[in-house]
Amino acid sequence: MFESILSYGLAVGAVYALIGITYNVMYSASRVFSFTAGMLGMLGGVLGAWFIAKLGLPVIVGLVLVLACGAVIGIVTEIVTVRPVLKSIEQHLYVLSTLAFALMVQQFTAIEWGTEAQPFPRLIPIGPGWLDQQFWLPMLACAATIFGLEFLYRRTLIGRAFLAIAEDSYAARALGLPEQRLRLASFALAGMIGTLAGFTGAEMLLAFFGNQSILNFYGFVPVALGGMGSNRGAVVGGLALGLFQQAANFLVGGIFAAVAVFVVFIVVLLLRPEGLGGAAAARRV
């Protein structure tokens, strides 16, 4: 039992962490919290199952296509739901526009793909237990994403430009950085990370349109608690959340786990609205 708590917990946790990073990448570039993070996760699973199981494409081709779709959807998200409302960010219209877009995609998926959860093909036929891909694949994806992002942000010029935008987009623009293009690129990147999360986690979570709201919520919990924009918070929080959920699932039942996560989420945020790792924003009168 201990082993399955650990393996399931870390695997689900890795998916949550990746969705959390998806939130962060979009947030850093635009200060927008986007409801599309969970949608990308859901699409990763559904599109993967469609390309590989239904259309019979090779695994690698399927994965590349899924990531490409993710990037395109990320770009569409930026153009349709973020750019038009960014001028008046204090009105929080982005909450509504990204919610609307995410719902449209979700409903479209429900109608075209079906509302039943469908199995995701087994890509690498090894193992029972730990060696089973459904456990190690999400963790591998999570580790790869973190190292990739770290390399991008620390070692490449474009990555530093991302950081500059995240730190102070106004000053970055004054320095001549193409803020709009960088934002677009960030959303494409977020699209790829989100769909990767869904793709690698889909054998466990299945290809199911309802995963959207679950991933939206459980992907947001770690970033909200860890402090918005902090990838370290997202990973630590995501893995902890996954482990806690699975432990509670096995020991006391899933409902208790859901209620407990919700209560912890609310209580922590009420005590520290900026998250455990974040700094309080100064008030501007």
Added chain:
Amino acid sequence: MDASAQPISVRAARPSRLARLEAALPWLALAVAGIGLPLLDDSYAGVIAQRACIYWILCAGLNLVVGFAGQIAIGWVALLTLGAYTTAVLTAGTVTAEWHPYLALAASAVFGAIFGVVVGLPALRLRTFYFAMTTLGFATIVTQVALAWKSVTGGGIGTPGPVFPWPFDPGWGFYYFCLLLAAIATWMTANIAHSRFGRALVAVRDAEVAAEASGIAKPRLLVTVFLFSGALAGVAGGLFSSLQSYITPDAFTFDLSVLFFIAILIGGRGSILGPLLGTIILTVLPEFAAPLVAWSTFLYATLLLLIVLVIPGGIADLLDYKNRRPLEQHREITPRPELLGQVFRHGRDSREFTLSNIALHFGGVRAIDGLDLAVRSGEVHGLIGPNGSGKTTTLNVISGYYAPHAGEARLNREPLPFLMPHRRAAYGIARTFQTPRLIGGASVLENVMIGGTIDGQATFTESMLTLPRHRRDEAQLREAATLALTTVGLESLAGVRADRLQHSELRFMEIARALMLRPAFLLLDEPAAGLSAEEIRRLGALIKAISRQGAGVLLVEHHADLIFDICDRVTVLNLGKVLAAGTPTEIRSHREVVSAYLGA
């Protein structure tokens, strides 16, 4: 001047009979259609209408939360679920003795109210998206609990809904019950919307800082609204369980929550009629096109996206043709300082406000560094200095937005607490802002009425039922606001949406709002910025006249001429410290001030 000897009569303009008829017309049409529906003798139409009524009962309350207070509560279906199970389980008698259905419905209202506060509580601390997420999470949890708690809810199999006995038995009887409750819900929310509570909600949404400065306590206000909205959702749930005749957790999908939420936004924020029409349209629309049923949520979402991007004001904005009529082009603001005697009808006794040794730093920046300042009743005190010298920060300390790291503030030697800006209004401290804080969608008169919120006597319940005290409040507030507007010279614009005003007019509107408190101390933050020379002259005369009514005015300004014209005393700040203080003549010849700030 002796204004009391010859009072100029200022009456609140009553809307003409024709205008009132025009406003009542859509409601009359809806009432006739609602009451006459059974004549169609179409029982299916009856079911649809029942559903529309029930949805509206919930949306009416949610409208105050979403449309007025601007809280993005997307998981309100959770309260419908709760209300439905409460009524159904209590009447079925699975847990307790069997309750009478009407009594069970009342219990649903109580439960709904309690959980409305539980769901809403995070809104007091959290930012929009965070709050949206918590409501979403709550909705998921309630469904899961309903599925798992088999002994009470029947789990996935469900539980039968109640049947309401005579006179509201199933069929048209139940329809009239729903219609009646929907009408009551509409009436109550409309009363709230047109009371100081409704205006305060919108103020919290659009101009939170100004709301606090006017003495509006956001937590208390929101909790009251969540109670009310939750109760309505609970009632809607109880009726819904009877309409469904059998309820399972599947009946309460998230799509329903989306429908409620979108109906309100399509209708328009801050309107009652708009969201009502939105609810009816969204409930009825899928019935006209059967193939669309599967696509209905997709269409709602598309509609939401279009509304957000194209007409953020919703239906209500489209219907608001009055505010599209062009305004007069060359408007002049002519304040009437002679009316101030009526504004400050009860003279205030002499007071003194002192700051002693205040220090405040942001990180390493010392914004204020050991500041002493005294403002006395009846005088204009100028606060000048270069940019970044701590002028606005000083105002924010006085208003209670910042707590200084050292020093204290006293009013008549009584210490003032910090960090409670909404308590300042009760001390008679009013202010304006460097960038005007306004409620763009509300009329100029309503914006000014916000300033008098703490003068209202009626409770939320009294306002909800339009009891006499509420009506007296409204009449008084309206009259005082009209007087304040006439005093600053904006009375002709009272009915215009505030976001259509010119910048200079907004500055005067803010002063009118501050006058509603009959302030003992008035803090003005660069009131002359962006005004023409002639307007500055009139503003100066107005400020001077306000101080002569016994108010202490603290004036932050960059226009040196205005400062030296009207101030009785001037304090010059530099780098958070007092560089000089004295009469205008002393300051004008102060060597350091001239070299650091004024220039030769």
